[in-house]
Amino acid sequence: MFADIFPQVDLNQPQIMGIVNVTPDSFSDGGRYTTVDLAIKQALALEKEGATFIDLGGESTRPGAEGVAEQEELDRVLPVLEGLRKESAVMISIDTSSPKLMQEAAKLGANLLNDVRSFTREGALEAAQTTGLPVCIMHMRGEPSSMQQQTTYADVVTEVKDWLAKRMQVCIAAGIAEDKILLDPGFGFAKLLPHNLTLLANLNKLTSLNRPLLVGMSRKRMLGEITGKPALERDAAGIAAHLLAAQQGAKILRVHSVAGLKDALQVWQATAQALNLTKTQDK
C-alpha cells in the first residue's frame, strides 16, 4: 500500500525513527566539532539499535520554546547531515521549518522533511516542493511558544483529521505529490493530556486518510502526567504508547531510545505471525 516512498524501507511494517537533537554548541571551535561528532555517533548508535530513520533537529520545539536563528540552525544540522550521510545509508529526516535548511539538506542527501509547522513559513511549501522529497505534515496550532494557550477542542480526533486532510490538499495544490505525504497528529502540540489520550485511543481513525502515519510521544509531558516520572525515566511508558500506536496502524515511531521499542515490536510481530498460523490450522 505504501510502497516506494523510501528506498529500502518498507512502510507496510512499522519503522523506528531515532531522534538526534543537535544541541546548542559552546562558542569554541572545539565545542562545535565535539557536538557534530557526538550527534553523528548518537545517530549511528540508534541505527545499530534498529532505527531505519534518524530525525535530525537543530531547533527546540518543546512547549514554550522560542525559535532559533535560521543560520544557527543550518550551522548545527548541516555538518551532522553531511557526516552521517558519508557513514550510513539510514533514512535521514530533517526536523525543520526553515526553507533554506530544507533546500540545503536535500542537496546533502536528506530523505524526508519533517516540519512541525507543516510548511507554513514564508517560502517553505515551495522549498519543500522543489526538493522532491517526501514531507511529514503535523497537526499543531500557533507556534510552540504559544500553542498551549490553544487547547480547546469539541472533538479532537475529527478536528485533527480534518485539519490534516485540508493541509494535505494545500500541499498537493503546491505541487507536492500525494504519495510523498506523511501525516502526524502532533502529540503534545496544542493538546492537553485528555486530547493526547483520545488521539492515541482513536489513532486507527486517521488511517482512512490513506497516508502513512508518523507519531512521536517519546519522553513527552503526556507520559510524565500518566506515570509521574521525569523525562529521562519515561522510555518504558513510551514503548507502551508507541506499541499501541503501531497496533493501530502507525508506520513511523519517533523515539529517543530505540532498542526497547524494537524488542516490543518483535514480540508483537512474532505473536501476530503465530495467530496467522493458528488461523491456517483452524480451517
Ligand code: YH5
Ligand atoms: C512529533 O511529535 N515532536 S519535537 C518535549 C519533550 C520531549 C520531547 C520532555 N518533532 C514531533 O520531541 N516531529 C518533535 O519533553 C516532531 N512529530 C514530528 N513529526 C518535540 C519533542 C519533545 C518535546
